[in-house]
Amino acid sequence: MSLVNPCAGLKLSEINMRLAEINHTKNSAAITNNGAAAATTDENECIVREQDRFMPIANVIRIMRKILPPHAKISDDAKETIQECVSEYISFITGEANERCQREQRKTITAEDVLWAMSKLGFDDYIEPLTLYLHRFREMEGDRGSMRAETLMKTSSRAMTAAEYHAAAAGSFAGFAPFHHHGFFGYLKDASISNGAAGTSLSQQANAVAAMANGDHQASHSQYDDNNK
């Protein structure tokens, strides 16, 4: 599989680095005004279109370096291959998740669909760390833009014992059922008590999380029992 790129003379790796810079400096502009940003110069236009298909190579390399010993070298073609593989991975999982949505006549691909698809396609080992990650994200969502979110996250990494995690995961994930609010509302309560300093009331946080979940998730999640707090 080769990459066709009209920007002759530029190595893909160079384009990747430059795009990483471009994306870094005008991130939100690029997202919302993608057409405008792409149209500014011909060079930018072809870079944005091509690289939309892949994760920024700088990010890919950084993750690889976490695994490799310091003296290890990575060839450019290896970097690009892995970069391509990541996109293929996303497409692969999304395709399966989307099929499930269509079978169940839902329009929105949810986090649960993604996790379900990963498990079905053999990536079981990822489910546990991903579930934990998603829980932490949802907690932070409940207290957007405030230092308490960070405090809560630090607290959570201590307070969430293996037992609590498994209880939350088991309650949330039995048979790949959607996440139950009860699971992590109970968790939030524990964290607040142990933290002590968290001023935001539990019901405020719970409402915020429920509001976010309701806003994001569509009809498929009407089965959530919002009274389950």
Next chain:
Amino acid sequence: MRQAGKYSGFMMCGGIAGRTGPHSLPLARIKKIMKKSGEDVKMISGEAPIVFSKACELFIEELTRRSWATTLQGKRRTLHKDDVASAIVATDIFDFLVSMVSETASHSEDGTVPEEEETVGSS
């Protein structure tokens, strides 16, 4: 593009983004790739790209680990595309990637794989 606003609003304006940690992959890019995976991909919840950002990290880590094992077997210190290909072929769950590295298989039979081969417009 309202979907983009849901997470780019609070994720990208520096508020939560910094607190999810330095490891996050760009959510907008993930979402673009998800949308391109099929004609009929309609809507994507705000959390799905979040899950993918972590999942891709795990994926890269696993692929790198396995590739590096092949590098070590060859007593080398440079991770090549061939090593990635070997890791893919050797791992069941990476079967979906086999077609992406099948070119490499034919190259390695020559015994020589120039490092800087993958320039724009070649092959």
